[in-house]
Amino acid sequence: xxxxFTLPVIVSLAVFLIGPIFYxxxxxxQSFTFLNPEGAEFVGLDNYIQMFQDERFRRALLNTSIxxxxxxxxxxxxxxxxxLIVNSKIxxxxxxxxxxxxxxxxxxxxxxxxxxxLFKKDGLVNHFLALFGIPARSWFDDVTFALPSIMMMAxxxxxxxxxxxxxxxxxxxxxxxxxxxxxxxxxxxxxFWHITLPMLKPTTFFIVxxxxxxTFQVFDQMYVISGGDGGPLDATLTVVLYLYNKAFKDFExxxxxxxxxxxxxVILILTLIQRKFFGExxxx
Amino acid sequence: MLTQPxxxxxxxxxxVVTIGPFxxxxxxxxxxxxxxxxxxxxxxxxxxENYENIVLSDEYPFARWFWNSLLVAVIxxxxxxxxxxxxxxxxxxxxxxxxxxxxxxxxxxxxxxxxVILVPMYILLSNFGWINTYAGLTIPFLTQSFGIFLxxxxxxxxxxxxxxxxxxxxxxxxxVFWRIVMPLAKPALAAQVIFMFLGNWNSFMWPNxxxxxxxxxxxxxxxxxxxxxxxxxxxxVLAGAMFMTxxxxxxxxxxxxxxxxxxxxxxxx
Numbered sequence: 001x002x003x004x005f006t007l008p009v010i011v012s013l014a015v016f017l018i019g020p021i022f023y024x025x026x027x028x029x030q031s032f033t034f035l036n037p038e039g040a041e042f043v044g045l046d047n048y049i050q051m052f053q054d055e056r057f058r059r060a061l062l063n064t065s066i067x068x069x070x071x072x073x074x075x076x077x078x079x080x081x082x083x084l085i086v087n088s089k090i091x092x093x094x095x096x097x098x099x100x101x102x103x104x105x106x107x108x109x110x111x112x113x114x115x116x117x118l119f120k121k122d123g124l125v126n127h128f129l130a131l132f133g134i135p136a137r138s139w140f141d142d143v144t145f146a147l148p149s150i151m152m153m154a155x156x157x158x159x160x161x162x163x164x165x166x167x168x169x170x171x172x173x174x175x176x177x178x179x180x181x182x183x184x185x186x187x188x189x190x191x192f193w194h195i196t197l198p199m200l201k202p203t204t205f206f207i208v209x210x211x212x213x214x215t216f217q218v219f220d221q222m223y224v225i226s227g228g229d230g231g232p233l234d235a236t237l238t239v240v241l242y243l244y245n246k247a248f249k250d251f252e253x254x255x256x257x258x259x260x261x262x263x264x265x266v267i268l269i270l271t272l273i274q275r276k277f278f279g280e281x282x283x284x
Numbered sequence: 285m286l287t288q289p290x291x292x293x294x295x296x297x298x299x300v301v302t303i304g305p306f307x308x309x310x311x312x313x314x315x316x317x318x319x320x321x322x323x324x325x326x327x328x329x330x331x332x333e334n335y336e337n338i339v340l341s342d343e344y345p346f347a348r349w350f351w352n353s354l355l356v357a358v359i360x361x362x363x364x365x366x367x368x369x370x371x372x373x374x375x376x377x378x379x380x381x382x383x384x385x386x387x388x389x390x391x392x393x394x395x396x397x398x399x400v401i402l403v404p405m406y407i408l409l410s411n412f413g414w415i416n417t418y419a420g421l422t423i424p425f426l427t428q429s430f431g432i433f434l435x436x437x438x439x440x441x442x443x444x445x446x447x448x449x450x451x452x453x454x455x456x457x458x459x460v461f462w463r464i465v466m467p468l469a470k471p472a473l474a475a476q477v478i479f480m481f482l483g484n485w486n487s488f489m490w491p492n493x494x495x496x497x498x499x500x501x502x503x504x505x506x507x508x509x510x511x512x513x514x515x516x517x518x519x520x521v522l523a524g525a526m527f528m529t530x531x532x533x534x535x536x537x538x539x540x541x542x543x544x545x546x547x548x549x550x551x552x553x
Contacts, residue, residue, distance in 0.1 A: 002379065005373060005378060006370070008370065009390075012367070016405065017401065020400075021393070021400060024403060081294075085291075095299075101544060106532065107485070109508055111305075113525050116511065117312065118305055127323060156301070213397075219399075220489060223489075223492070240399050263397055264396060
């Protein structure tokens with residue numbers, strides 16, 4: 001009976017996930033192009049070695065790291081601040097919760113299109129900055145500002161989701177802790193530093209890891225905004241975008257698979273660290 | 285913590301930051317082409333033409349893109365809800381040889397990022413002849429490890445006594461699952477429906493890879509091509525973006541309680 005219930009999942013997992021994972025691993029040791037499958041040849045670790053000598057890959061890795069290091073802390077701090085706000089006794093709490101969560105609901109493609117419009121040379125953002133005497137520029141076409149602009153957009157569109165997880169964490173903190181602190185004469189700041197932050201530590205850890213994993217997989221925004229090539233001058237080239245282009249523009253599918261496994265390795269380490277932390281919940 | 289006025293400046297200021305881009309895009313989507321870059325135009329210069337143009341366009345099958353997105357999202361969501369629940373139930377409640385191994389496999393593959401299988405999946409689907417077909421857009425995505433895991437955790441919390449009562453009344457395992465267990469799982473199912481649908485409706489990487497002709501594009505893929513080709517007609521492009529965004533915002537506003545609760549629980553687990 002158990003097999004009957006799990007049959008669709010077993011078939012689907014085997015054909016569309018586990019099979020392909022092993023095949024990808026196999027491909028990562030091959031020089032393989034989809035256009036000429038007979039020409040495939042075993043090259044050992046060459047793809048992996050090539051990866052670290054490939055300047056564009058290193059650039060993609062650097063961009064992705066900058067993106068991650070920039071987005072994660074900002075995202076986590078804003079999410080915490082917003083959660084504290086919508087968890088406090090303010091008027092119109094529901095409205096603000098909905099407003100702050102709204103960008104999370106929207107597709108990355110629609111958001112990217114909207115931001116391309118807002119950030120273009122004669123767009124709203126430049127009109128606003130002109131009030132402070134800041135000269136207009138085409139943000140996403142600028143080598144210096146393209147990546148930071150996308151980072152801002154990423155924070156904007158994903159903070160809501162982490163806010164909600166923080167909100168759940170905040171609501172799990174027992175009220176008596178705050179009551180006891182009040183009796184001891186602790187002010188709001190002291191309560192925040194000595195109760196709220198320490199009690200939120202597991203939530204923060206979870207959010208930081210999820211945020212790093214998410215930022216390392218970034219693709220849609222870069223693809224839409226740069227028109228697929230990671231421009232200007234590779235300024236928005238990320239690991240996944242490079243992988244995608246290597247596989248489906250240059251048809252170097254063996255090499256692309258090696259990049260995919262590099263990404264897998266990074267994410268595996270992050271996930272294992274997280275699982276170790278949250279191990280209890282995963283037990284059978 | 286903060287002095288009151290400053291507090292409200294931050295609270296309202298950030299709400300403007302989150303809602304502003306939507307409102308500005310909506311406003312622009314009603315503007316006539318010569319007014320696109322004008323900051324403010326009077327009401328009588330706004331028009332519904334961009335919406336008409338985009339839906340009735342001869343140059344690209346916009347209505348078809350919308351339909352494709354809807355169809356694919358509905359099929360994938362339905363598949364996930366049924367199959368993930370069945371598997372989750374078996375993993376939680378039906379003892380069978382290999383159960384533990386299956387569960388551990390599911391946990392293990394949850395760690396693999398989707399990009400790893402990009403290349404092999406493309407090769408596999410082209411061998412099946414599924415590139416640029418609805419089969420290719422739906423069948424590989426009908427189950428999801430994370431959904432299975434979630435359902436299992438939920439089913440573990442349902443009291444066994446309820447199932448036993450069902451067996452005493454002569455229901456089969458299948459009958460107990462559909463008549464007793466599934467109705468109890470409504471909150472978990474609602475969370476899954478919402479996130480599967482949202483995820484699919486917004487999905488870009490796979491449909492972008494798997495569709496090669498304009499008629500098979502989903503809305504995000506179509507929107508991306510539209511922006512590329514019709515660079516200057518921002519009012520059209522933003523009207524197109526509204527078809528992507530507004531249905532989701534409406535669904536979100538109706539179900540926002542479940543949405544936010546669902547995310548909180550799926551996020552923590």
